[in-house]
Amino acid sequence: MVAVTTHTAQPPSRLTPSFIAMCLFVIALLLTVIQYVGLLPTLLYRLPEAWIPPFAAWLDVAFNFVRYDLALEKVTRWFAEGPLQFMLDTTANILYGKRRWPNFEQVPWSAVAAVAAVLGYSLGGWRLAVLAGATFIWTALIGQWKIAMETMSVLFVAAPLAFCLGLGLGILAWKFSWVDRAIKPILSVLQTLPFFTYLLPAVIFFKVGPTAGAVATIIYAIPPMVLMTTLGLKKVPPEIVEAGKMSGCTRWQMLRHVYVPSARTEILVGVNQVIMLCLAMVVLTAFIGMPGLGAKLLAMMGSFKLGRSFEIGVTIVLLAVTLDRLSKAWVVKLPKHFEKDTPWWIRNKYLIIGLGAFVSFTVLGQFVEWFAEIGRRQSFSQGKEIDTAIKSFLAIDAIQNTTMAIRYVLNVWILNPFRDFLLSIPTVAFIMLVVAGALALGGKRSGIYAAVFFSLVALTGWWDRSVITLYSVISAVILAVAIGLPIGILAARSKAWSERVLLICDTAQTFPSFIYLIPAIMLFGITATSVVMSILIFAMVPLVRYTIEGLRNVPPEMTEAADMSGATRMQKLWNVQLPLALPTMAVGFNQAIMFAFFMVIIAAFIGTQDLGQELQKTLAGTNMGKNFVLGICVSLMALTFDMAIMTWAETKKRALGL
Amino acid sequence: MLGANETVDLMTSDVPVISSKNVWKIFGDNPGGYLSRMPAGHSYDDIRADGYIAGVKDVSIEVSKGEMLVIMGLSGSGKSTLVRCFSRLHDITGGTIEVEGQDIMSLSEKDLIELRRSKMGMVFQSFGLLPHRTVLDNIAFPLEMRGQNRHDRRARALEVIELVGLEGRENYFPRELSGGQQQRVGIARSLAIEPDIWFLDEPFSALDPLIRREMQDEFLRLQDMLGKTIVFITHDFDEALRLADRIAIMKDGAVEQCATPDQIVMKPATEYVRKFTEDIDKSRVVRASLLVQPGATGDGMPVSASATIHDLAAILVADTREMIPVVDGDKAIGAMSRQHALKVLVGTS
Structure with missing residues (x-):
């Protein structure tokens, strides 16, 4: 029905958000200047230590209460050692022959590759068949089968569990508005919480290793599934719902036969996201001792074995792309009818071919060892050779001079001065600046949230490290904008190039974030520059992507109108295309910031002085309170940006009538 | 304003199948409370000004x-x-609706x-078909919901499929059909439970x-x-x-x-x-029965009460009689004025 809107006349007021923002900005500027002159009282520059409440200790008390007094730990440990361990053992046994129930032999790699190829063919034709088959053949031939299967065995447990939990929660949130209200804020915090914060509680409650890894992965992958489920269920056309009701469905029948099948597309998109997030997280759980591709990559990068790192990187990327393409093909594959009287073996031909391939390769593996397992010596790994090649390439004077020059310029002229400048701003002035920005962008609500969130960050006592984190994020995103926007604008000029670049972005977005460290480390070694570089590459992907989408989706009649008005290309870009594309580009910008916050924590592995470093340190201990405080700091900063930018983008979109 | 009560039902004399009395449907927050304190005679726009929408406003109708x-x-x-x-x-927010007296x-x-x-069966404007089910399964859906067994519901579904002329399309999915065919599925589904x-x-x-x-x-x-x-x-x-x-x-x-x-x-x-x-074009709608003057008489060949004026065009134009007798079946019910009927035919009435 039509919503009735009432227009209340707003009395003209001088205290508009932008006016307040202006005032705050000026005051912050003044404070900074006073600080530089040396007249600012220290308590305005940094909060005195004595004023900082012991959040970590309080949280520890709360955690311990839940852990011991409420005996949560007993429950979780039971779950970890019982059902979860059992499921992990089962998949591990089937995939790489760990000696546990059901005590099968390891499934031969050739059989897995063959089934993957058949699955790929049935979902998306020969291209997908080649991709899926080749991925597994590569993995086997390069000698990484076992570690890859260690990763996959956790994925096979975590993804279905995350799917079920996400679907269930999504249905509940859709059905009961109080559940929706309760979990919405939790989900947005979860989505901005740095992954190290998932890891420590997982370790404490679920033991080190695969069980904790699986739990952290599941929790990490649930939010998008919940959101997609709710979205899909809300989008079911009302007439289908009414048709279901008029067919005499009970509530359960409505859900089972009408709502869930009609929301198929969104739910399957959720499945795709669950799989991708699970893979990304399983790789990252290497930090808490989860064996597999991630652990190997971590070890290889740690000892600067670039060749092997590169090979593992390729495996991870191939697996990610394969899983992504397969699940996306499943989303778009719609049922097709068979002619009447089609025999069952044609209706189920892929199932039969798949089974046949599986059985024949399994049997073949019994006789020819090579088809079952490729030993270390038989593998085609060229780790050492690639290593030498990369290192000698990097040792070429021209290359070395270039990277050195970039490093020097970035560090000495840009990054370090910028960091020192940010650190020199008094805390109070810094908060005012952020609030001013949020007010100007997102209005009153965003401004208030920014004030509360950043004050909390200041109160935690981790201000300097938070500012350093912010500095990495901001500088990397600014660089990403400087590089990404021109790429996006250029690509958007032609349809063919747009598609090409979008495909690259799509593919790059499926890579687990860990991968982005590899090229950065290769080029710039273990330095602050490679931190910024890895964030930069990671954050550029959404920027380019949304720039292209924003520009390409400008309504054609508007560009035609500009053409007919005699606009030059530049005039058209500045006056028509960019203003209309800006809200969409802002979404990309926001995502770039979120990605940067995510990546900056991972970059702690390279060695930083920010929150991520402290977070990583907590992993070794049991200091959950501190871990949580650090994580929340990151989350609060990210949420401030998220809220302000998204509000701005939405208001702008509405104003433009898009 | 005229309600349904004023019109005489010509069709049947049975108890009405659907009978609605003073039905209100108001959208908004707490519509029930609003309706109970709303002054009588509030117009649609008055209600709208109060922040509510009158979807159905005091409707009494019988079928x-x-x-x-x-x-x-x-x-x-x-x-x-x-x-x-x-x-x-x-x-509904107010009033009563009875279906077969309940x-x-x-x-x-x-x-x-x-x-x-x-x-009850219902057909929808945009069909409301379940996209993941074949034609047959869509049509059998209401039967499945009430727990009929597979064989029976298949047999019944095939019956209705034949009724709406969709034979040979049983295994198609809705998106593989044209709009007209999809609506045939919608109609068949609504008829499946008879x-x-x-x-x-x-x-x-x-x-x-x-x-x-x-x-x-x-x-x-x-x-x-x-x-x-x-x-x-x-x-x-x-x-x-x-x-x-x-x-x-x-x-x-x-x-x-x-x-x-x-x-x-x-x-x-x-x-x-x-x-x-x-x-x-009124002549295509108006029937002789509506123009008949009870008690009046005319000479010559009578016309049928159920014929539209358009059907009678040839007679009306060629004839010279002032009054033409009208019969309902065999019974004479009066006569109609030819001039009057001609006016309807040329659209000046």
Whole structure:
């Protein structure tokens, strides 16, 4: 029905958000200047230590209460050692022959590759068949089968569990508005919480290793599934719902036969996201001792074995792309009818071919060892050779001079001065600046949230490290904008190039974030520059992507109108295309910031002085309170940006009538 | 304003299948509370000014057994809302609706489901087909929901498929069918449980004009064969005239007039209805029975009461009689003035 809107006349007021923002900005500027002159009282520059409440200790008390007094730990440990361990053992046994129930032999790699190829063919034709088959053949031939299967065995447990939990929660949130209200804020915090914060509680409650890894992965992958489920269920056309009701469905029948099948597309998109997030997280759980591709990559990068790192990187990327393409093909594959009287073996031909391939390769593996397992010596790994090649390439004077020059310029002229400048701003002035920005962008609500969130960050006592984190994020995103926007604008000029670049972005977005460290480390070694570089590459992907989408989706009649008005290309870009594309580009910008916050924590592995470093340190201990405080700091900063930018983008979109 | 109560029901004398009295459906926060304290005689715009929407406004209407009532109105006039009140897809805010003598608002969820499973069928404007089910499974869906076994529901579904002329398409999915075919599936599904009451919510509006015509013919054929009680919604006046036993014209949630097509055309109750009927070729709607003057007599060959003036055009033009006798079957019911009829024919009446 039509919503009735009432227009209340707003009395003209001088205290508009932008006016307040202006005032705050000026005051912050003044404070900074006073600080530089040396007249600012220290308590305005940094909060005195004595004023900082012991959040970590309080949280520890709360955690311990839940852990011991409420005996949560007993429950979780039971779950970890019982059902979860059992499921992990089962998949591990089937995939790489760990000696546990059901005590099968390891499934031969050739059989897995063959089934993957058949699955790929049935979902998306020969291209997908080649991709899926080749991925597994590569993995086997390069000698990484076992570690890859260690990763996959956790994925096979975590993804279905995350799917079920996400679907269930999504249905509940859709059905009961109080559940929706309760979990919405939790989900947005979860989505901005740095992954190290998932890891420590997982370790404490679920033991080190695969069980904790699986739990952290599941929790990490649930939010998008919940959101997609709710979205899909809300989008079911009302007439289908009414048709279901008029067919005499009970509530359960409505859900089972009408709502869930009609929301198929969104739910399957959720499945795709669950799989991708699970893979990304399983790789990252290497930090808490989860064996597999991630652990190997971590070890290889740690000892600067670039060749092997590169090979593992390729495996991870191939697996990610394969899983992504397969699940996306499943989303778009719609049922097709068979002619009447089609025999069952044609209706189920892929199932039969798949089974046949599986059985024949399994049997073949019994006789020819090579088809079952490729030993270390038989593998085609060229780790050492690639290593030498990369290192000698990097040792070429021209290359070395270039990277050195970039490093020097970035560090000495840009990054370090910028960091020192940010650190020199008094805390109070810094908060005012952020609030001013949020007010100007997102209005009153965003401004208030920014004030509360950043004050909390200041109160935690981790201000300097938070500012350093912010500095990495901001500088990397600014660089990403400087590089990404021109790429996006250029690509958007032609349809063919747009598609090409979008495909690259799509593919790059499926890579687990860990991968982005590899090229950065290769080029710039273990330095602050490679931190910024890895964030930069990671954050550029959404920027380019949304720039292209924003520009390409400008309504054609508007560009035609500009053409007919005699606009030059530049005039058209500045006056028509960019203003209309800006809200969409802002979404990309926001995502770039979120990605940067995510990546900056991972970059702690390279060695930083920010929150991520402290977070990583907590992993070794049991200091959950501190871990949580650090994580929340990151989350609060990210949420401030998220809220302000998204509000701005939405208001702008509405104003433009898009 | 004229309600349904004022019109004499010519079709049947049975207890009405659907009987609604002073039905209100108001949208907004706490509509029940609003309705109870709303002063009488509040207009649609008054209600809107209070922040509520009157979807259905004080409607009293009856539908008799075997009758086809067409509800007509522009979009937003409340016709879809009214039919959703009849089937209790919407809970009404005030008044009563009885289906076969039973107050449907008093039904428990279980009884309501039972009523829909055994007595009601509904066809939707954009078909409302389940995208993941084949034609056969879509049509068998209501049967499956009430727990009929696989074999029976397949047999029944095939029966209805043949009825709507979709043989050979049983295993297609909805998206593999044209719009007209999809609506045939919708119609077949609504008929699968052999409902007594059939609701059709603008079933042909989403179709091309040519297909629409074809589907209307098909629909009349089905109705001749099945003789169901029908509530049919449309915004197309020609469609209403073609199909209806009675037409209810709605505006702003209220029924402006509810009468037979020729009464609507010849004796519009309100200015709004008159405007609606202005451009209609009245001779195709008005029947001799409407022009007859009881007690008057005429000479010569009588004409049938059910013939439209358009049907009688040749006689009217060639004849010279002042009064032409009219018969209903064998019984003489009076005579009509030729001049009067000619005026209808040339559209000056």
